[in-house]
Amino acid sequence: MTEFAGSRLTCLRGERLVFVGLDFRLAAGEALVLTGPNASGKSSLLRLMALLSCPWRGEITWDGAPVAEDPDRHRARLRYVGHLDAIKPVLTAEENLGFWAALHRNAGPERQARQALERFGLERLAAVPARYFSAGQKRRLNLARLLLAPAPLWLLDEPTVGLDQAAVTRLGEVLAGHRAAGGMVVAATHTDLPLPGARHLHLDGFAPAPPDRGPGPDRGPGHEETWS
Amino acid sequence: MTRFRGLVGRDLKLALRQGSDATVAVMFFVLVVVLFPFGIGPEPNILARIAAGVIWVAALLASLLSLERLFQTDFEDGSLDLMALGGLPLELVVLAKATAHWLVTGVPLLVAAPVLAVLLGMNRDGFGTLELTLLLGTPSLSLTGSIGAALTLGARRGGVLISLLILPLFIPVLIFGAAAIDSALAGLSARPHLLILGALLAAALPLASVASAAALRQALEQ
Numbered sequence: 051m052t053e054f055a056g057s058r059l060t061c062l063r064g065e066r067l068v069f070v071g072l073d074f075r076l077a078a079g080e081a082l083v084l085t086g087p088n089a090s091g092k093s094s095l096l097r098l099m100a101l102l103s104c105p106w107r108g109e110i111t112w113d114g115a116p117v118a119e120d121p122d123r124h125r126a127r128l129r130y131v132g133h134l135d136a137i138k139p140v141l142t143a144e145e146n147l148g149f150w151a152a153l154h155r156n157a158g159p160e161r162q163a164r165q166a167l168e169r170f171g172l173e174r175l176a177a178v179p180a181r182y183f184s185a186g187q188k189r190r191l192n193l194a195r196l197l198l199a200p201a202p203l204w205l206l207d208e209p210t211v212g213l214d215q216a217a218v219t220r221l222g223e224v225l226a227g228h229r230a231a232g233g234m235v236v237a238a239t240h241t242d243l244p245l246p247g248a249r250h251l252h253l254d255g256f257a258p259a260p261p262d263r264g265p266g267p268d269r270g271p272g273h274e275e276t277w278s
Numbered sequence: 279m280t281r282f283r284g285l286v287g288r289d290l291k292l293a294l295r296q297g298s299d300a301t302v303a304v305m306f307f308v309l310v311v312v313l314f315p316f317g318i319g320p321e322p323n324i325l326a327r328i329a330a331g332v333i334w335v336a337a338l339l340a341s342l343l344s345l346e347r348l349f350q351t352d353f354e355d356g357s358l359d360l361m362a363l364g365g366l367p368l369e370l371v372v373l374a375k376a377t378a379h380w381l382v383t384g385v386p387l388l389v390a391a392p393v394l395a396v397l398l399g400m401n402r403d404g405f406g407t408l409e410l411t412l413l414l415g416t417p418s419l420s421l422t423g424s425i426g427a428a429l430t431l432g433a434r435r436g437g438v439l440i441s442l443l444i445l446p447l448f449i450p451v452l453i454f455g456a457a458a459i460d461s462a463l464a465g466l467s468a469r470p471h472l473l474i475l476g477a478l479l480a481a482a483l484p485l486a487s488v489a490s491a492a493a494l495r496q497a498l499e500q
Contacts, residue, residue, distance in 0.1 A: 102359055103499045125363045134356025140295040141288075152284040153364040195360075 052078040052113060054099075054203060054234055059108035061094045068094050069256035072108070078202070081225070081235040081245045086253030092238035093133065095253070096205045099236060100130045128203040133211070135192045139181030143172055143191050146180055147198065154199040166197040170220055185212040193221060196228075204228060206237040218244055281366045282374050289378030299344045304386035307340035311394045322399045329398035330408070330459035336394075337387050337412060338448050341419040344383055345444070346437040348375055348427040353497065362498055368491035372428070376420045376486070384416035400463070407462035407472075411455040414475040421479075421486035422447050428493035432500060450478055 055075040061068040068091035076082050084092045097103045099110065101121050110117050117124040137146055144163050151159035151166075167173050170190040175183070180191065189212045196204055204225075210218050222244025225235055237243055293299050314332050315325060352358040361371050391412055392405055400408070426444035430436035458471030 100359075100363060102362065122365070126365055128363065130359065130363055132356050132359060134354075134359070136356040136360050138288075138292060138355075138357075140292060145291070149284060149288045150360065150364070153281055153361070153366060155281065155365060 052202065052232070052234075054110075054112055056099070056105075056110040057108055059095070059098065059110070060106045061091055061098060062106035063094060067106075067258040069253055070258045072251075072253070072256040074251055076234050076236065076249075078232040078234060079229050081229060081237070081248035083243060083245060083248045083250050084236065084238040084253060085240070085250060090253040090257065092253055093207050096130070096132070096207050096236065096238055099203075100128055100205050101125060102130070127201050128205060129196050129201045130205045131192055131196065131207060131209060133207045135188050137180045137183075137188055137191060140179060142177050142179050143167060143183070144176040146191060147194055150195050151198040159198075162198050163194075166194040167191075169197055169224060170194045171217070186214055186217060189213055190217055190220075193224075197224065200231075202233050204233060204235045204237075206235065208239055209237055210239065210241055210243060281364075282370055285361075285366070285371065285374040286378045286381075289375060290381060293378065293382040299347070300382045300386055303340045303343055303383040304390050306343055307336050307387055308390055308394065310336040310339060311398070315398070326399040326401065329395060329400040330404065330456045330463070332398065333391055333394055333408065334411075334415075334452050334455045334459075337391070337416060338419065338445070338452060340387060341379075341383050341416060342423065342441060342444065342448075344379070345420075345423040345427050345440055346430070348379055348424055349431055349494065349497075350427070350436070353431050358494065359498060362494070368494055369487040372424055372487045372490040372494070373483070376417075376424045376490075379424070380417050380420040384412075384420060387416060388412050400459075403465075404459045404463045407459050407468045410468075410472055411458045411475060414472060414479055415451045415455045418451050418475070418479045418482045419448060421482040422451075424490040425486055425493065428490040428497065431494070431497040451475065454478070 053075065055073075057073050059072040060070050061072075068089075072095070074082060084095060086092055094103070098105050101117060101124055104118070112124060112127075141149070144160070144167065147163035147166055148159045151162045164173070164176065167176050170193060172187065172190055172194065175187065180188065183191065189209075193206075193209060209221060213221065225245060229235060235245060235248075237245065311332055314328070318324060318328075349358060352361065362368055388409060391408055395405060395408055423440070423444050425447075426440040429443060430439045433439055454471045454474045458468040458475065461471060462468040
């Protein structure tokens, strides 16, 4: 059984500790929803999971093996949709997606791009330059990247921002299909996501104690060494 | 290789549709060279004497002009994150983007240079060498410049910083580029200078891609 886990993760951004002693575990077909106030480290945790940055302490593992040992392999099994859209306004929707499909070493990138656009209801806009897109359409185009090539782990940063109700339903179907095929989803959000049966991780609980008061009694393991 | 070509093709497509970078670089190149006769006076001997140096300095400045945006837009819109995850090593991403930068800004300089050489009254013997030096030298400029572009990602007023970081590194290319043309004009062999320009390019290919990729990783960590 595939398992994606992190233990005693501590994230340091600049001079500031974002979270301390965070643990998570995710098996095939499961979903994890990250919640918490602004600046509680949801996006930072997703970037750690994507290996875009390194944890200050702690370890992330895939099937028990640390992902940092073989970063390229881990990158190949994940899809990351951040809050930046990575869309080039002068390229059409299809060209935008086709480029990413080709980068994922896809045979027939145009066909894949077309299918992905259809799943998110953008097929009629395939030949339209992305600068004419609304915020919600850009988000859908960005989410369509998930479908370009199969990957077991999806990391989504606030995927429903700007989406209308119909698009959220479509996203729910796509996510359900991914999980039914044994995929995992980690999503940061402030709103309800169409992820039935997902586990929740509140990042509030891992905020570092203020340095003058010392570590609180209810923190997770690993925090003691944080201020040493 | 397909993915490398795909990235070069995408950058070329972006440059063509936006249409500014290539024309701005070559217009700047022409204007800087044209300024010299106004400043120095229309003395044909002097202009012919300094033509090689003037054209090369203008080429350095022109290729510097659009370097700031080499990674900036991809960094700001999140594309660089996805490229780092995309499976193509960042070193090759750097090479692909530097290649596209050279095709967009370097190649037009090659086309414009002979016209400017005529304008400055350079002896026709030097034309072939001028083209050869630019052909060997301008890719080195794009590659070396990519280091500066990667290092200044996320910095405010990055453009000025790039000039300060990178112009000193352009000096060897300038020296041997101008010297090769001068030797050809003096009837000597330009071969040694051209060989050194080639060596600089050969060194810049691996060094610049590794250094820029390291700087990009640093920038993405933030």
